[in-house]
Amino acid sequence: MDAPLKSVAIVGISHDESNESNKIARYMKERGYKIIPINPVAAEILGEKCYPSLGAAPPVDIVDVFRPSSEVMAIAREAVAMKEKYGKPLVFRAQSIENGQARAMLEREGIFVVEKW
Numbered sequence: 001m002d003a004p005l006k007s008v009a010i011v012g013i014s015h016d017e018s019n020e021s022n023k024i025a026r027y028m029k030e031r032g033y034k035i036i037p038i039n040p041v042a043a044e045i046l047g048e049k050c051y052p053s054l055g056a057a058p059p060v061d062i063v064d065v066f067r068p069s070s071e072v073m074a075i076a077r078e079a080v081a082m083k084e085k086y087g088k089p090l091v092f093r094a095q096s097i098e099n100g101q102a103r104a105m106l107e108r109e110g111i112f113v114v115e116k117w
Helices: 020-030 069-086 100-108
Strands: 007-011 034-038 062-065 091-094 112-115
Touching: 007 020, 020 034, 062 069, 069 091, 069 100, 100 112
Parallel strands: 007 034, 007 062, 062 091, 091 112
Antiparallel strands: none
């Protein structure tokens, strides 16, 4: 990836400022990243328009997932579709989540995966 990674979809972002997803999104936004909140029940979080799903969002460089492991495969499929649609490389990060099947699929598609950090 030659260009800097600057846009981040935060899948599962919460309005709750004490929630880890909100803290990380706020931290990244304060450091110049473009935050794309993904939350199907919110219109706006951290001053940014929310999207109901990753598939409805504009192109991003990073997908940061804060959803249960049982939902990771569906989100991974949306990430693959986004990569195919926009032709952009992605980094897929799942906070404290492991899903070997999703990881294998993403890596086959050339998407770099970071889990459990």
